[in-house]
Amino acid sequence: MTNRERALNILHYKSADRMPAVHFGYWPELLVEWAEQGKIPKELAECNYDGSEKDRQLDKLIGWDFNWYTTVGAANGLMPLFERKVLETFSDGTVRVQSEVGLIEKIKPGISSIPAEDDYLLKDRAAFEELYLPKMQFDASRIDLDFFKSFNQTRDNDRPIGLHLGSVLGDIRNMTSVLGLSYLMYDEDEDLLADIIDAYAEMQYKCAEAILQTGAKFDFAHYWEDICFKNGPLLSPDKFEGLCAKHYKKRNDLCKKYGIDIISLDCDGVTEMLLPVWFENGVNTMFPIEIGTWGDQFEGARNKFGKGMLGVGAMDKLALRKDRAAVDAEIERLKRLADLGGFIPCPDHRLMPGTKFELVQYYAEKIKTIL
DSSP: HHHHHHHHHHHOOOOOOOOEEEEEBOOHHHHHHHHHHTTTGGGGGGEEETTTTHHHHHHHHHTTTTTOOEEEOOSSSSSSOOEEEEEOOOSHHHHHHHOSEEEEEOOOTOOOSEEEEEEEESHHHHIIIIIGGGHHHHHHGGGGHHHTTTHHSSSOOOOOOOOEESSSSSHHHHHHHHHHHHHTOOOOOOOOHHHHHHHHHHHHHHHHHHTTTTTTTSSEEEEOOOHHHHHEEEOOOHHHHHHHHHHHHHHHHHHTTTTTOEEEEEOOOOOOTTTTHHHTTOEEEESOOTTTTOOOOOHHHHHHOOOOOOOEEEEOOOGGGGGGHHHHHHHHHHHHHHHHSSEEEEHHHHSSSSSSSHHHHHHHHHHTOOO
């Protein structure tokens, strides 16, 4: 069987010859670390991104079958982006920067994790209508039509490839900061946030529609959101449903019209309170099912929603920084989840610095044997 057949069979509750070894990429610092340790060639640590040729070469070295986050799509963000510019430089080398989406961030030297959010441009209706709305319009130049028209003939058929649908709220949170999103939810202009979401969602819907109309076929569709943290979502489920549910439904109905029946969504943190909105409006695959300090969330979701709730993830990546005993214990836990069906284990986020190369190889070898 191909890896594509294995994955799709498992997610459709059909038989497979073995479990595929699936991952979700790496922190850039880890790849540099492995290169310095002589574990991988230096060139594989540079400009290595999800689903790329370098990513595939690294798969072969480690023993992975594929990266779940192998997706293609439109230029479905702000277009054009804002100019990235340094607003201020501090004595310790920290810089205050206006990002490409209008977020003001403080970036410390040598740190590549999420920067500190300091301010934002998208504060009121005037900023939305003058600065952002023009950048949220659909235009045919957002789609590489030639690429998608030939996609079925040129794609790699060994692995599943998804259509990236964009983001209903996560991208907007990136534009406003967590603080700014909170203010927008309770602004004097109570319709402003809804208007922002509606405009952005309509553009992304038209992008997905234009791609699917080319005849390109996809194995799954995928969203990126990241609107939850360790205590739950960044907004109430009721408000989320009122603002966002219709956009998931519209986009997911479009996918189903074109034969896509696996729709996954990447959201970190504790997602339990938002799962009903996603599931009831067509999202049916949890990813990456982050473990964090709260433990596995997949089994509870399966018990609540039934076999229609699929999963890719839920492997506690911290075991890969420890020893074989920790990896063995994690594999045993994952086997129990895999026995539920409709589930593919995958590290619950990008592998971080300190992850041991040999343990990743060991995990990739052993996870293939659990079916």
